[in-house]
Amino acid sequence: MTYSELSEQIFQKQSYLCVGLDTDSRKLPPHLLTEADPVFTFNKAIIDATIDFAVAYKPNIAFYEAQGPRGWESLQKTLDYIPKDCFTIADAKRGDIGNTSDLYARTFFDPTAAGLAFDSVTVAPYMGHDSVMPFLAYKGKWVILLALTSNVGSADFQRQIIGDQELFEMVIETAKTWAGPDQLMFVVGATQANELKRIRELAPDNFLLVPGVGTQGGSLADVSRLGLTKTGGLLVNASRSILYASDGTDFADRARAEAKALQLEMAHHLATIS
Numbered sequence: 001m002t003y004s005e006l007s008e009q010i011f012q013k014q015s016y017l018c019v020g021l022d023t024d025s026r027k028l029p030p031h032l033l034t035e036a037d038p039v040f041t042f043n044k045a046i047i048d049a050t051i052d053f054a055v056a057y058k059p060n061i062a063f064y065e066a067q068g069p070r071g072w073e074s075l076q077k078t079l080d081y082i083p084k085d086c087f088t089i090a091d092a093k094r095g096d097i098g099n100t101s102d103l104y105a106r107t108f109f110d111p112t113a114a115g116l117a118f119d120s121v122t123v124a125p126y127m128g129h130d131s132v133m134p135f136l137a138y139k140g141k142w143v144i145l146l147a148l149t150s151n152v153g154s155a156d157f158q159r160q161i162i163g164d165q166e167l168f169e170m171v172i173e174t175a176k177t178w179a180g181p182d183q184l185m186f187v188v189g190a191t192q193a194n195e196l197k198r199i200r201e202l203a204p205d206n207f208l209l210v211p212g213v214g215t216q217g218g219s220l221a222d223v224s225r226l227g228l229t230k231t232g233g234l235l236v237n238a239s240r241s242i243l244y245a246s247d248g249t250d251f252a253d254r255a256r257a258e259a260k261a262l263q264l265e266m267a268h269h270l271a272t273i274s
């Protein structure tokens with residue numbers, strides 16, 4: 001998916017909602033456990049319930065890897081089911097030396113390898129440019145680079161001062177020399193909203209993937225005020241607040257209600273930049 005296509009979807013749906021498919025097999029509604037593939041059945045229902053309000057879906061790969069081969073089967077069926085006009089993110093947080101990164105990139109981008117064809121993958125930048133470039137070699141695919149995350153431990157390294165910059169600022173400035181905003185996004189946690197003004201100064205045209213709204217306590221209003229751009233510029237992820245709004249037979253209806261509420265607020269914020 002191109003930059004302009006993603007922007008078009010945002011304004012068409014009046015939404016920058018990304019639904020995180022962090023599907024924990026231990027938290028599925030009990031009535032689904034007799035299904036042949038409970039995880040895919042759950043994901044399919046969530047996608048059907050939220051498709052009117054979401055522009056992106058982000059399976060967290062760990063939840064599928066933890067189930068071994070059957071988890072990878074659920075992941076592939078889920079990816080195949082997501083409509084092609086939605087942006088897809090493999091939340092894998094990969095990052096290794098070049099030849100290993102090349103295989104990771106093949107895994108998520110080359111359907112002739114593992115059968116997967118995501119639009120993007122999250123990548124850790126700690127090992128530098130040669131760990132990221134193999135992902136950028138795929139035309140039309142995106143790298144979503146970890147910049148300033150929402151977890152408490154982010155301060156251990158990301159906020160350390162190097163010269164006159166914090167490390168996350170150096171990551172953003174350096175990574176911008178590797179690719180343009182049509183192929184490079186940054187992860188910025190919603191609980192780091194106070195830093196969004198500075199991040200927008202460093203990366204005015206790049207999309208930002210923002211987890212942490214909802215269950216983790218991030219403010220959608222603050223993220224939107226500081227992060228939205230004329231092209232949209234944001235994908236705000238919600239996972240648990242949508243997936244586990246209910247553990248009963250009404251789980252899909254409750255998920256839809258949660259997604260709709262977020263979309264309505266997003267439409268309000270988008271109106272302020274029009």
